Amino acid sequence: MYNVGMKSFFSFHLVVFSVCILLYTATGISQIRSDLYISVTYSDSVDAVCYYPRTSPPAKGYPAIIDVHGFGLSKETEIPFCTTYAAKGYITLAYSVRGHGSSSGLSQIMSNVERNDLACVLSFVKTLPNIDTNSIGIIGSSQGGLHGLWAAADQLPVKAIVCDAIIPSWASDMFSNGCIRRTFLNLLKTADVRWDPIRDTLWEFVRRDMYDSLLELFPRGRDFEIGENQTSSIPLMMFLKWQDHYFSPADGIKSFLNFPEPKKLYVGTQGHWSDLSVSDWLFQSDQLSRWFQEFLKGSHSGILEEPQFAYSCSSLPMDSNGYFKWTGYSSPTWPLAGIELFRYYLHSDSLISISSPSGSVDSFYLENKYLNPSYTFDTAFVEGFKGPRFDVLLPKSTRTFLSPVLAEDIMWIGQPKMRLFVHSDYKVFPLHVQIYEIDSAANKYFINRINYTERHWIPGSSAWIEVEGIPHAHIFSKGSRIGIEFTNIDKNNRKLLGNFPFVLPIFENCGVTVFYGPGYPSYIELPLIGNPVFVESDEKGEKGKSFLLSNYPNPFNPKTIITLDIPVKSMITLKVYNILGEELITLVEGFEDAGIRRWEWDASRYSSGVYFVKVGIQPLQGSSSYYGLRKILLLK
Template structure:
């Protein structure tokens, strides 16, 4: 994520340029371009930047700066300037196989670790540098190098500042039997990276779906198992919506360090891979990084003595900040929600056994090689994988509800395929004039790689950590799917290239459920009890989903049905008007009566099951009448049923 460093450098340089305490004449620190020869003869390009003026006794403290994958040392220029104006020398280098450095990339393997060690040793012996007062910083690939320096206890390094990277960076790309598209993206930067032949080997593993071989490749690079060796202070910055590295790994890392009394500060919020860059949050993190280095390298006081310290931002506009000593935040609890047969998501465990279909139809003319070439996205990819997920909706929340932490899913699943994926997507569901608006807030990934048709699998896994405020009247939505896409037509996880018809199972003995981390409690209420006035007239909302599918379902949540919402207002003359909700085909023939009874005022929801019907356009009509009181109510909408 090279734009992270570019924008950060621009921002801090601009701020420093106009700061009165830094005369503009001082914005020309001394810089030295050099080549550093590695032990295997490969030369890495580097730039050393010095603060203005004479070095202190013992030499300048210095920070090794490492760019993002596919970038180069020039992208760290602004950060180097920022450090120089704060009294730090720096050495920025282009990682092998990138920029104008020699060699080939082994994709953050053993050779890159050795290079980092040798670069640090070079800097330790450089004139005017205090070789015992060093730090390492960077984002993405640079953040991984920061963790490398910490877990391998590289000499002279007193503190590190990894951004948008976690110690489990490698295994996080292949979670729970699946492969994230992000791994493929990192292996296809041929215009910016010179790869070793191992890249083609991993490509072959992915195309042949050899998961154990892919996992062996990531295991050889992952750093999480080495966390116990970290003995120096760490400040980390991670993004909730990062499509490569989830915050979960950073939370675990901070817990490990805190339990061993290793100083750690964390920021969880904006600017993950795939996020638009938020410059104010970048500046916030940059200033905290300087405070961290100032304390642990220069001996200056921190602005807080409480460790571990976590700054986190929820995902509302402008990223409002929260502060907590440790994790999870104080007053945290768990809301457990169970899918139910009427499409609901209930806080009550199921009273009966149910099953809900979710399926994936795959066009076998679309080959794995085509997927790789198209980076698992685009129109042809989307046409070749048709997903029919299952969805559930909770009752509304009465008050603003903070969901912060790591959700967990417990699913009981079966399938007719030899392997299948069962992903969880969690939504903020808002009522609107057209039905329900679903906003994705987090996701969880799971793949069952060995299956027989009679097998039942009980799987538990984490969803990506988040901080989200659910407004009053909004609901929690749960989707279980075999195809998890990013925005548009691009895969988040590479799908298995086969058709699967799978079921989510639940029962009183062995229920499926999700656990949501809640801060300061939550109260679920009936739809009618939400704190907002009912419309003063009858309202018929657009059905959801629309179009909907007739592919072998069970109820609304089995995908052969759709949900219809309507409002019965409070009427002075009638306590309970008689309401009819009827479905007709396009020729005007009645095909279903969904409601035919007196109803009290409020928002009502009913499922229409389309199994057994032909695909096409259907009309649903809401009428109301009252005994002895004229009511001229007739509302109509259309919906589309697909096979």
């Protein structure tokens, strides 16, 4: 575990920028600044700023870092970083990407044109006096981070790369699962950017909801080709963010696993509107500083002896700004050891459980109302897709399912998935899932999501849909519940941007029916570490009663003793299920007096794997029913 958290780049958070301003103020007299223009084509040049240390150059020359800004910004936003690292003995250069700042040319929105410009800038940097041409690094966030990935894919002659808040398939990721991410509009309407005409075409596609045209046009020349980054030997450090409103970390994690060594990955917070965490910022600052020290200065920093993967987990309590508590961990492998996939089946009592559903088939209808056709996309855009008119004319429809109360902390880490059996009479319909933690006081805290918009449904048909969502790392606290909320409009109660829809709404009257129960085992799947043990009463609940379910040994081979502590005489049902939710055996079904009761399960005839013990409890006195679920592990 690490004790201090991570660094975010200066483009995205005022707190980060402010800290660097303090460093800049304290060290500004230690560098020499030069402003210049660098030719990138016969007609275009980029506006740059270069800082030199005032110290005498090393025998081989100074190491150098090229710092590239985020979209919609300029070289000026990178000055705090440049001055700080010039004071550490690096030549630093930041430039305004074409169409930004005082650079000429037009932005094609992070395309191959900007990719070619980077090679020209690098060639220029190698001509600077007193520079070690074999020790040049690249750093950037978002658009700037993409430049680092380009450098790796093109095998440019650089010695180290640090990329923040970017993924190789960033362009198509903004249209995942049939949705258009709302932040895509920022790329088309950001102030202070001079656009190539491609922007106008893309905007028309968005406002007319021409999803297929967007998906075909925009990723071309922007996403990386398969395998592009798998041959580079340039040391690469990547920072990804669980709550990133632009780019899901899923593609970044998968791609990183295929990158050659040396490499290092951090996934956590601090960037693209994720939670602020000073400790996490400090951790990332330390990581990138030692990365450049190791590879650009050739000075041993110890970073390669540390685990390759670092990550941060959110958890309660939440502070007054709406930010979770973040705790950092590290691991030599990814995925983490101990992760298991748990399917939370929808049940007719609005509960989710890892036991397969019983009883009768049930369903709910999720309606997407569009009450006034004169309220167009253009009007909603001007209003920010929020406010009283938006909420009335495009109302949010929801259906919520809750888990039983958790008997211990469990960690969700990885990508959620939904598999639902649905019916719709419409060609297009939205179906989003929001995942919450519900504390013991019934306060709900949004964590992350699964987004899905169907674009080509056959009206009147029924089928299974299976969709992966945005990965996250979160520790659900003992005594809380897991909340699953289905909705047509993905707005939530998060203080930071929760009142904006994460993906664009559908301006049509439509809807979808979700079926669940026997024969239609619809579920939400979460990758978890820990034992999702539930011991809980029904909604009327009776305070003061506790039914403790345990087993020993665990893991076991082939026998284990299952123990239940019963405070009052009750009707007890105790059954064992396999990982598919199939009932294997009933250990007890009858009345038991108060006290500790034990039953042995002999699993000699079963294969190694995960099993579940489910207990149902009905006290003789009182109307509340109770149930519990425990995971047990058979190892042969």
